[in-house]
Amino acid sequence: MCGIVGVVPSGVGGMDVAGFLLEALALQEYRGYDSAGIAVVDCDGGGVRRLAVSGRVAKLKEAARAGGFGGFGGGTVDAIAAGIGHTRWATHGAPTERNAHPILAGGGAAIVHNGIIENHDELRAELRGRGRRFRTQTDSEVIAHLFAEGLRAGGDSLRAMRSAAGKLRGAFAVAAIARGRGEIVCARRGSPLLVGEGEGTLFVSSDAPALGGAAKRVLHLADGDCALLRAGEKARIVSAGGRRAGRQWRQTGAARAAANLGGYRHFMKKEIAEQPQAAAAAMADFVGRTGGLRTGAFGGELLRAMRDCRSVNIVACGTSYHAAMTARYWVETLAGTPCRANVASEYRYRADPGAGGSLTVAVSQSGETADTIAAAAAAKEKGARLLAIVNESDSTLARDCGRALPMRAGMEVGVASTKAFTAQLTVLLLLALGIAKEKGTLSARVEKGIVASLRRLPELLRGSLLLEGVMRKWAGEIVSCHSGSLVIPAKAGIQTGGGGKGKAGLDSRFRGNDKVFNDGVLFIGRGGHYPLALEGALKLKEISYIHAEGCAAGELKHGTLALVDAHMPAVVLAPGGALAEKTAANAAEIAARGGRLYVLAAENCGARIAARKIARVDDGCEWISPIVFAPPLQLLAYYAAKIRGADIDKPRNLAKSVTVE
Numbered sequence: 001m002c003g004i005v006g007v008v009p010s011g012v013g014g015m016d017v018a019g020f021l022l023e024a025l026a027l028q029e030y031r032g033y034d035s036a037g038i039a040v041v042d043c044d045g046g047g048v049r050r051l052a053v054s055g056r057v058a059k060l061k062e063a064a065r066a067g068g069f070g071g072f073g074g075g076t077v078d079a080i081a082a083g084i085g086h087t088r089w090a091t092h093g094a095p096t097e098r099n100a101h102p103i104l105a106g107g108g109a110a111i112v113h114n115g116i117i118e119n120h121d122e123l124r125a126e127l128r129g130r131g132r133r134f135r136t137q138t139d140s141e142v143i144a145h146l147f148a149e150g151l152r153a154g155g156d157s158l159r160a161m162r163s164a165a166g167k168l169r170g171a172f173a174v175a176a177i178a179r180g181r182g183e184i185v186c187a188r189r190g191s192p193l194l195v196g197e198g199e200g201t202l203f204v205s206s207d208a209p210a211l212g213g214a215a216k217r218v219l220h221l222a223d224g225d226c227a228l229l230r231a232g233e234k235a236r237i238v239s240a241g242g243r244r245a246g247r248q249w250r251q252t253g254a255a256r257a258a259a260n261l262g263g264y265r266h267f268m269k270k271e272i273a274e275q276p277q278a279a280a281a282a283m284a285d286f287v288g289r290t291g292g293l294r295t296g297a298f299g300g301e302l303l304r305a306m307r308d309c310r311s312v313n314i315v316a317c318g319t320s321y322h323a324a325m326t327a328r329y330w331v332e333t334l335a336g337t338p339c340r341a342n343v344a345s346e347y348r349y350r351a352d353p354g355a356g357g358s359l360t361v362a363v364s365q366s367g368e369t370a371d372t373i374a375a376a377a378a379a380k381e382k383g384a385r386l387l388a389i390v391n392e393s394d395s396t397l398a399r400d401c402g403r404a405l406p407m408r409a410g411m412e413v414g415v416a417s418t419k420a421f422t423a424q425l426t427v428l429l430l431l432a433l434g435i436a437k438e439k440g441t442l443s444a445r446v447e448k449g450i451v452a453s454l455r456r457l458p459e460l461l462r463g464s465l466l467l468e469g470v471m472r473k474w475a476g477e478i479v480s481c482h483s484g485s486l487v488i489p490a491k492a493g494i495q496t497g498g499g500g501k502g503k504a505g506l507d508s509r510f511r512g513n514d515k516v517f518n519d520g521v522l523f524i525g526r527g528g529h530y531p532l533a534l535e536g537a538l539k540l541k542e543i544s545y546i547h548a549e550g551c552a553a554g555e556l557k558h559g560t561l562a563l564v565d566a567h568m569p570a571v572v573l574a575p576g577g578a579l580a581e582k583t584a585a586n587a588a589e590i591a592a593r594g595g596r597l598y599v600l601a602a603e604n605c606g607a608r609i610a611a612r613k614i615a616r617v618d619d620g621c622e623w624i625s626p627i628v629f630a631p632p633l634q635l636l637a638y639y640a641a642k643i644r645g646a647d648i649d650k651p652r653n654l655a656k657s658v659t660v661e
């Protein structure tokens, strides 16, 4: 999603500001975006110059090189006093060059903005009434005009920004520059923003990785803060109440290793392959070579919250929500404690009478998902105790919750979450075990059995990754049936194009070849594998753009079964255990209607499923089975997307870090 970066160099002319901004934008590409731009203030009272493109940072770099912007890519480096950059994920207005940030306003001001301004229509009308002319369709442009008006009124940058921010409703992180000023002024409310410092140079950024280790220390602005970054001075921070505020600096430590592909063609593939190590890292503090669960690793305060909670309430989005749904089975079965998994965007607006007395667990890879942050805050207001499960320990969610369990999966770059999902599941299973142990519902025998299985988890994940070849084949078949080889039955009464092109009145997909597309793939599962069916469908949709639907196997007959015909591929998740026969019966319902079954079955699944395609996996035991089943589904989606030539790591319309609601 949108990303901000900015820099005020310590000395004039000493730094390749444009080059830094372009590299920083490249480092935050993983967040997902569809246009990008930079703007700089030239030294010696110079004006503001802007460069923007619709599309990728590589295109912006090319444009900078071609136009000699800031001396980027050779030549003399321009003397630049301050600069800001932005990657935009379009919300209001198409992802065009014109709508890209930085956005200029009269008076030589430029701003970059993350978030959504809810009262932009109102403000736009007021500003128009005062003679301001709008160039873009964005909600953000009102900020640029309000800021420029503040400057024209003779205020300093900080006052101009505070006054602009005071008029905004909604969520924002903003950074601004203006002609003749060697400074950046920024503000935030409801959207993260941090300030960095390294050898006298000051930075601003919406997430630390964009700074690539250039900042030696960073501070996270609090909600309502404004900050002024001026060359040669310390960052000046003013709180929402208008007072000078001291915020805590944190050393950034060793610069985070820049994400690299390490020989893989895609980050997603690399991250799928990293799952055995990620799972091992996630459990390292809790599972030793011998013995049971090491509950000490939860820490005394969290253990008390685990013991005392009347219920467990999980809030999350996307893939993290699917992990939460699986955890529900674990918590309820092992700890005998009521547990709910909630979609965070819905939860935040619900009156949840059960929140007080609950342990509310916010699960998020990034720790920056706006809806999850808001849902945790809503639960806290109702009296819940909070816990964050995050991959990014220094994230807003981890700070807001005050307690966090790290997933330790390592940086995840691919937009489609993979290793973070299995790491989340691992941590959630440890949490369920911990709660059960604290509440006295876990027998020593069950604890020993599950912990022994967890010890084997990395090895079992390696085993399930070996299904890669089979998944590639399945993906080929699924893609070919999606891309159409199906003759429309004459009695369906659909007119075809009869071989001609461009016949009116007919969906373009049906023209020219008398064929129709099969519009979907089904994924079914029961129990802890039902959320995995949802996740398998989500993965396929996200990156291959093939429509897919996950369904509780027993729920099929209540509607979704109507979709099944001889052309419908259905992926059946068939672990062993009590529900195996039930799942087999649901698979038979699909087969009876001609559906094509692709069955992923546990080695110990004894149920008879008559399918042409069965792949077997050693899933250890029923408790860890959903974790072991995940990689083949990720590989299936990966190969489907690859065969279709999709942009696997950066699927269209999606973002890695969703910082707007």
Ligand code: G6P
Binding pocket: 317, 318, 319, 320, 363, 364, 365, 366, 367, 368, 369, 372, 415, 416, 417, 654, 655, 656, 657, 658
């Ligand atoms: C985005 C990503 C998903 C992710 C979801 C939640 O939609 O594309 O992969 O599952 O956000 O993200 P979080 O960081 O909170 O886990």
